[in-house]
Amino acid sequence: MFDELSDLYQQVILDHSKSPRNFRVLPGANRSAQGYNPLCGDNITLYLELDGDVVKSAGFQGSGCAISKASASLLTEMMKGKTTGEIRSLFNRMHDLVTTGKCEGAPDGKLAVFAGVHKFPARVKCAILPWHAAMSAIEGKQDPVSTE
């Protein structure tokens, strides 16, 4: 029982939720999107600086649980230097990982910490929220996204 909790809240997740990286509004952002789950209150705004098809830098602001914060923090780290196509394929793998505990291909070292989420169906929406916001920002959509 306690193992499942440590599986969900791995050290990396606790660390990123306590000291989130890129936790700021990006001055040079040319894309942004809000992820908002009104039922649980997670509310994260993601900022991207896109140079052509490549993410030059990323940041986020907002409030949420440890899972959504850590997910946003790791996401902003991973996106840097990647093309939008690469991010889309990462999104698909993250999605598989948090819903099934597995994903195709070599599990990216950093994503793998979210494998424990799939045992907590009520928390999948927290882990995936920043990713939906990222896809929305890339696609230039206006409305806030929700994963509830």
Added chain:
Amino acid sequence: MSFLSKTHFLRARNVGWDLIRSDFPILDQTVNGEPLIYFDNAATSQKPNAVINALRNYYEKDNANVHRGIHELSNRATAAYEGGRQRAAKYLNAASSSEIIFTRGTTEGINLVASSWGGANLKAGDKVLLTEMEHHSNIVPWQMLCERTGAELLYVPVVGDSGQLDLEAYDRLLGQGVKLVSVTHISNTLGVINPVAELCGKARAAGAVTVIDAAQSAGHLKLDVQALGCDFLAFSGHKMCGPTGIGVLYGRLPLLESLPPYQGGGEMIQTVDFFKTTYAKPPHRFEAGTPDIAGVVGLHAAMDYLDGIGRKAIFEHDQDLAVYAYAQLSNIQGIRLFGPPSGRGGLVSFLLEEVHAHDLVTFADQKGIALRGGHHCNQPLMKKLGVPSTARASFYFYNTREEVDQLLDVLIEIRRFFGSNPGI
């Protein structure tokens, strides 16, 4: 700060609380490998054998439609349904069983008043007075009504984390041409017990109609609608040991007689012509379609069950647990508690510094403790308190102080686990 000794609190005596627990089969199980501690009673209560068996018995022996058959089973179903109405009238000390309308729950009861009373009585510029601690079900129907009629909403402020109503503001606002006051008896987030008799008395003197949301009080304390002096009162069966899908709206008969129907259909008519219908008298005017007959049978059993224990004893037990929990939890470093320390309903809302309510609830669930985390359908109140959500432990008479002690231990563990958090 020292932990208050357990004997400091008086327990309601003369009730075999341990035996009562065994009336609830669902409580006897483990969740995530730990004995279940069910602390989500404000969302819905568990059901005793008396209610489960009443439902089974009804479906096994008496099931038929009501008010339309001449055959034996239909007679029995009708007698059970109307017997439930009489029981509910007695439960509330209503003057007549014609004042009892069966609904799907509190939400539908309030919608019924907003639609039937509001549609017939409100016009542009009229005021509806609510409080800042209302559940969404006592806000949204009035907002919809105001959009339709051009009436306006006013709110009685909630003061500080202890969450009492600003009664001076209430007096002042009442004087602004208020046509209707709708207020919760016990707050599902703060645990505050509002002085509803006083509020209703003042409203009546000011010529306003009154609605009490009794969702959190009907299963916990003795209600006397005549002593409260309200015009309407709504509650849900499922929060008081009854089934989901059934509730009661009490309405004062002279008012009900003056109101148009809520929905149209069978059961609510006197005669129907192709172009004109005359409506049945209250309460049937407000009960279109086949009602939740089994629900009424279950609710009847629930009211009998609660009165068998005694609502006074139940209230004392709930209060004891809430005051005990408030005192114990206040010893945890970095905890923020909402609602008053005493004189409160059987629930405690709180936040642990640097721990999000959802992480707390997930952790507690792994220890077998069912809590609620979120905005509790109180988004405007959360905004006022300046928090996105809270965690809530809500008690009923089958809960024990030992369970509260276990909650305390788990909260201390949670603090340790999530540690200090300089993040968001």
